Amino acid sequence: MQRILNNPDHIVDEMLEGFVKNHRDIVKQTSHPRVIAKINAPIAGKVGIVTGGGSGHKPAFIGYIGRNMCDAAAVGEIFSSPTAAAFLEAFKAADGGKGVACLFGNYSGDNMNVKMAVKMAKKEGLTVRTVIANDDVASAPKDQRDKRRGVAGEILMWKCAGAKAAKGGKLDEVIAAAQKAIDSTRSIGIGLTPCTLPAVGQPNFEIKAGTMEVGIGHHGEPGIKVCELETAEEMARRMVDTVLPDYPFIEGDEVVVLVSGLGATPVMEQYVLYNEIEKLICAKGIKIHKSYVGNYYTSLDMMGVTLTVMKLDDELKELIDMPAYCIGMKEE
Amino acid sequence: MGQIFRNKDGKSILMKMVKAIQDNKAYLGEVDGLIGDGDHGMNMNKGFTVFEERFGSEEFGFTEGLEELGMILMNEIGGSMGPIYGTIFTAMAEKGEGLEEISLTGFADILEYALAKLQTIIEAQVGDKTLVDTLSPAADSLRQSQKVGWDLMTAMNAMAEAAAKGRDSTKDMVAKFGRSSRLGERSRGVLDAGATSCCLILTAMAEGIKEMVC
Numbered sequence: 001m002q003r004i005l006n007n008p009d010h011i012v013d014e015m016l017e018g019f020v021k022n023h024r025d026i027v028k029q030t031s032h033p034r035v036i037a038k039i040n041a042p043i044a045g046k047v048g049i050v051t052g053g054g055s056g057h058k059p060a061f062i063g064y065i066g067r068n069m070c071d072a073a074a075v076g077e078i079f080s081s082p083t084a085a086a087f088l089e090a091f092k093a094a095d096g097g098k099g100v101a102c103l104f105g106n107y108s109g110d111n112m113n114v115k116m117a118v119k120m121a122k123k124e125g126l127t128v129r130t131v132i133a134n135d136d137v138a139s140a141p142k143d144q145r146d147k148r149r150g151v152a153g154e155i156l157m158w159k160c161a162g163a164k165a166a167k168g169g170k171l172d173e174v175i176a177a178a179q180k181a182i183d184s185t186r187s188i189g190i191g192l193t194p195c196t197l198p199a200v201g202q203p204n205f206e207i208k209a210g211t212m213e214v215g216i217g218h219h220g221e222p223g224i225k226v227c228e229l230e231t232a233e234e235m236a237r238r239m240v241d242t243v244l245p246d247y248p249f250i251e252g253d254e255v256v257v258l259v260s261g262l263g264a265t266p267v268m269e270q271y272v273l274y275n276e277i278e279k280l281i282c283a284k285g286i287k288i289h290k291s292y293v294g295n296y297y298t299s300l301d302m303m304g305v306t307l308t309v310m311k312l313d314d315e316l317k318e319l320i321d322m323p324a325y326c327i328g329m330k331e332e
Numbered sequence: 333m334g335q336i337f338r339n340k341d342g343k344s345i346l347m348k349m350v351k352a353i354q355d356n357k358a359y360l361g362e363v364d365g366l367i368g369d370g371d372h373g374m375n376m377n378k379g380f381t382v383f384e385e386r387f388g389s390e391e392f393g394f395t396e397g398l399e400e401l402g403m404i405l406m407n408e409i410g411g412s413m414g415p416i417y418g419t420i421f422t423a424m425a426e427k428g429e430g431l432e433e434i435s436l437t438g439f440a441d442i443l444e445y446a447l448a449k450l451q452t453i454i455e456a457q458v459g460d461k462t463l464v465d466t467l468s469p470a471a472d473s474l475r476q477s478q479k480v481g482w483d484l485m486t487a488m489n490a491m492a493e494a495a496a497k498g499r500d501s502t503k504d505m506v507a508k509f510g511r512s513s514r515l516g517e518r519s520r521g522v523l524d525a526g527a528t529s530c531c532l533i534l535t536a537m538a539e540g541i542k543e544m545v546c
Contacts, residue, residue, distance in 0.1 A: 009378060054411075076410050076411065077371070077374075077375055077378070077409070077410065077411065078371060078374075079369045079370075079371050080371050080375050080409075080410060080411035080412075081410045081411050081412060081414070082410050083406065083407055083408060083409065083410035083414055084406070084407075084410075084415065085406075085407045085408075086410065107412075108412045108509065109410065109411045109412030109413075109414070109415075112412055112415045112416075112453060112454070113410055113414070113415060115453075116415060116453075197370060197371060197374065199374045200361050200365075200370060200371075200373075200374060204361065204362075204364075204365030204369070204370025205365055205366075205370070219369035220369060220370070221368075221369065221512075221515070222367070222515055222518055
């Protein structure tokens with residue numbers, strides 16, 4: 001393992017210090033070492049948007065703190081949920097008096113810690129409501145959507161909810177927009193190599209050379225099947241053919257497409273894949289309103305990609321078009 | 333003789349639990365890596381080591397130590413194991429804090445209470461491939477030992493055996509909770525990481541208690 005490290009056990013804290021130093025125009029450290037907030041949070045009269053999750057997914061989660069996006073984020077150890085105490089502090093950092101929407105991914109640790117934090121917040125007189133992202137189609141069958149993991153679709157959920165809050169939406173409207181956004185979104189990942197937790201020092205699962213794992217999770221959770229490494233065109237077809245029928249996205253729909261690298265796949269290859277994906281989606285008579293390609297939601301040094309597709313209606317279109325300004329997405 | 337241990341003598345029991353986790357950090361990571369995300373050993377080690385650094389040179393009793401360890405896991409470690417072990421240890425502390433001497437009956441009450449508290453935050457039952465598969469038979473064995481009138485020493489051996497059997501039982505199970513539950517059949521054939529760490533902790537606890545029996 002060739003990595004840039006001091007003590008691997010301190011990697012999250014040291015990363016946060018560097019992050020805040022480099023982005024001091026957008027974010028600030030709060031009184032809790034594992035909570036980062038927008039520079040001007042809380043904004044009086046605005047619904048606060050909070051997220052959080054394990055580290056190792058840069059720019060998620062703290063990179064989506066910014067204008068028309070999230071107000072604060074709780075930070076966990078690598079691939080491990082933040083504490084309930086951190087979520088609670090993030091709620092406080094984001095609360096502008098109109099309540100807080102906590103929008104996070106469907107993982108058991110996050111579920112438990114958020115649940116505990118919401119309970120603690122209630123005791124302190126703070127209103128927090130939650131939406132749990134579950135866009136990963138490979139992680140459970142369609143009739144068990146509540147078991148599906150949240151992956152890169154979370155970004156589109158934050159963007160819609162962040163825009164709704166910025167437009168002055170009330171807490172229930174912000175929650176409804178976030179829920180609609182994630183309900184309209186489907187994702188799938190393909191992994192080409194495993195990732196290495198720095199404190200472990202070696203890959204913690206295996207993807208044999210010449211193969212790829214279809215449906216891989218953001219922490220290397222095994223997917224739906226392992227098959228031979230394919231060309232970009234074949235890979236795109238496999239992803240599109242899994243994602244589109246699940247919602248289903250059909251002829252005449254307008255969508256947002258987000259292709260994210262998992263950390264170690266060159267952006268160049270992501271464009272090669274996107275080129276194929278766009279051809280396939282357009283051939284089905286689906287209109288791509290907006291697309292994103294890049295390392296938007298990663299898994300340490302994993303090679304691979306995720307494809308996320310979101311169906312738009314008039315409301316979601318208006319929200320997604322509102323420019324976001326955060327480290328992960330500078331749309332000015 | 334052989335029927336109680338003193339709450340105030342409990343520090344060495346906690347330190348044995350810390351050592352068991354530290355010694356098995358890599359092993360727990362490997363077990364977790366097979367069907368989880370591989371961070372179990374690392375995070376458990378971090379939490380238990382923070383406890384050692386903060387309290388290793390202090391004097392404390394069994395339930396005081398459990399309370400501090402539980403709070404560290406819950407407030408500083410997070411993940412899913414933070415709230416799970418945090419709940420178990422703080423519940424044990426809550427149930428046992430008034431006891432100067434802990435008998436087999438007292439210890440059975442403590443572990444049963446911890447299991448009940450745990451089940452208020454997770455829905456997993458025996459058979460779902462989680463640490464409940466270790467904790468539940470361990471608690472049952474204590475009650476059983478008490479009913480048949482075994483001494484504390486024998487009961488500790490029986491508890492450790494029940495815990496190991498429970499841990500091993502997770503191998504042939506299909507995960508129903510947590511991250512590995514999405515794997516369905518692919519989770520079969522591998523031990524559950526939480527059940528494995530729970531067995532290490534209970535075994536260390538049993539060893540520690542055996543040395544303190546009086």
